Amino acid sequence: MIPPPAHAVGRLDGRTILRYAHAYESGGGLEQYLADLNLALCQRSRLTIVQMQMTTDRMRLAETEETIGGSRIVKVPLWVPPESKHASINARPPGALARFKTALRNRLVFTPAVYHAVAKRVLQNWPVPRRSGEPAAAGAKFKELLTRFPVDLVAVHSCGGSDASEMLTAASRARLPAVIIHHFANDRFKSFALCRQAMQARAVGGVCGVAVPAYLRERFTNLADGIDVDFFRRENARPVSPAFADPILFLPARITPTKGQLDLIRAGGKLLQEGVRFQIVFAGRVDSEAYLADLKKAITTAGLTERVYFTGQLDAAGLRDWYAAAAILAFPTHHHEGLPRILLEAQAMALPVVVHEIGGTADGVKSGETGFLIPENDPAQLVQRLRELLQNPAQREQFGQAGRRWIESRFSLTCLAERHELFYCQVSNL
Numbered sequence: 001m002i003p004p005p006a007h008a009v010g011r012l013d014g015r016t017i018l019r020y021a022h023a024y025e026s027g028g029g030l031e032q033y034l035a036d037l038n039l040a041l042c043q044r045s046r047l048t049i050v051q052m053q054m055t056t057d058r059m060r061l062a063e064t065e066e067t068i069g070g071s072r073i074v075k076v077p078l079w080v081p082p083e084s085k086h087a088s089i090n091a092r093p094p095g096a097l098a099r100f101k102t103a104l105r106n107r108l109v110f111t112p113a114v115y116h117a118v119a120k121r122v123l124q125n126w127p128v129p130r131r132s133g134e135p136a137a138a139g140a141k142f143k144e145l146l147t148r149f150p151v152d153l154v155a156v157h158s159c160g161g162s163d164a165s166e167m168l169t170a171a172s173r174a175r176l177p178a179v180i181i182h183h184f185a186n187d188r189f190k191s192f193a194l195c196r197q198a199m200q201a202r203a204v205g206g207v208c209g210v211a212v213p214a215y216l217r218e219r220f221t222n223l224a225d226g227i228d229v230d231f232f233r234r235e236n237a238r239p240v241s242p243a244f245a246d247p248i249l250f251l252p253a254r255i256t257p258t259k260g261q262l263d264l265i266r267a268g269g270k271l272l273q274e275g276v277r278f279q280i281v282f283a284g285r286v287d288s289e290a291y292l293a294d295l296k297k298a299i300t301t302a303g304l305t306e307r308v309y310f311t312g313q314l315d316a317a318g319l320r321d322w323y324a325a326a327a328i329l330a331f332p333t334h335h336h337e338g339l340p341r342i343l344l345e346a347q348a349m350a351l352p353v354v355v356h357e358i359g360g361t362a363d364g365v366k367s368g369e370t371g372f373l374i375p376e377n378d379p380a381q382l383v384q385r386l387r388e389l390l391q392n393p394a395q396r397e398q399f400g401q402a403g404r405r406w407i408e409s410r411f412s413l414t415c416l417a418e419r420h421e422l423f424y425c426q427v428s429n430l
């Protein structure tokens with residue numbers, strides 16, 4: 001991770017950054033990341049940020065502009081069909097055979113030696129296939145924006161598709177420095193598309209430093225994430241309704257198989273058999289009705305009907321309130337996470353966390369100090385760690401206070417802005 005530079009305020013004065021992201025108006029981790037980052041940068045420098053983002057509403061294609069102090073944020077919507085926005089959200093976690101095939105393909109094709117021997121000569125001529133959810137006119141709009149704004153740096157926040165390749169190619173032809181900022185697990189850089197695009201970009205940033213491929217290590221910067229630590233404070237929280245007498249295991253994530261709700265229900269069934277008292281609270285939008293039906297059947301089978309509560313999707317204030325009410329953030333995710341924001345938000349709220357060690361989760365938790373990292377396929381350890389914290393309020397308090405200090409020191413919005421400022425300056429001589 002980049003250390004905070006000295007005297008960075010004003011470093012980007014007069015500059016223009018053009019961002020491209022599969023972000024929408026609101027509602028997701030990428031959307032919040034960009035909103036927080038843009039605000040923090042604009043509060044520190046007088047600059048222009050042009051952000052190309054997505055919309056599924058044809059009536060909202062007009063550009064908008066926001067002024068923050070002496071800075072501007074111009075948002076340029078690109079239309080995508082509504083049905084493609086969540087085209088793959090119902091996918092179940094890959095089975096053992098699928099994981100083996102993926103690992104074998106990555107190892108055979110995208111080791112550094114093979115990439116440099118073959119990809120630089122052959123694969124660079126292969127087109128990156130278009131994926132669902134990509135706007136058709138992204139490349140043309142990008143070129144048009146270059147005629148209207150004096151762009152100093154291009155930052156591509158959504159990689160792997162043909163639209164990202166269009167951005168990187170157009171930036172190269174315009175002799176503009178372009179960077180990739182990856183918001184997911186780094187093992188995705190073994191795929192053909194991301195491998196190729198990483199080689200096109202001047203530099204690559206990510207939200208965690210775990211599992212960076214060898215071919216990329218010298219050009220990779222861990223930019224991490226950041227949250228508003230003043231907003232996420234326990235003293236700012238409001239009482240929740242309903243209030244529960246037993247300690248709450250809180251899991252705020254999309255209701256979809258890869259996020260681990262079923263694992264938590266199974267662990268809850270074991271804890272109930274042992275006589276441990278708890279309440280499970282799920283928050284998040286339902287991305288799979290079929291999975292929700294399976295989840296409710298599992299809740300009934302485990303005898304947890306009276307011990308599981310669904311809040312629905314919450315805004316930031318609602319999340320803050322439930323963090324404050326909870327005893328533990330329980331996140332047995334199977335998704336190859338980048339750096340999940342809920343880990344940072346929960347610890348900022350002095351909430352201990354229990355999370356699968358997968359993707360970049362290890363970068364967000366000090367295991368044994370602010371929570372526990374557990375192996376993905378070890379349900380017994382999940383039960384053990386939840387039991388340990390549920391039965392030990394003093395340990396929960398100790399972990400919670402350590403977590404608050406950890407987040408303040410590494411993941412504030414100021415830290416996030418400083419890391420990005422130095423990254424931009426290093427790759428583009430700003």
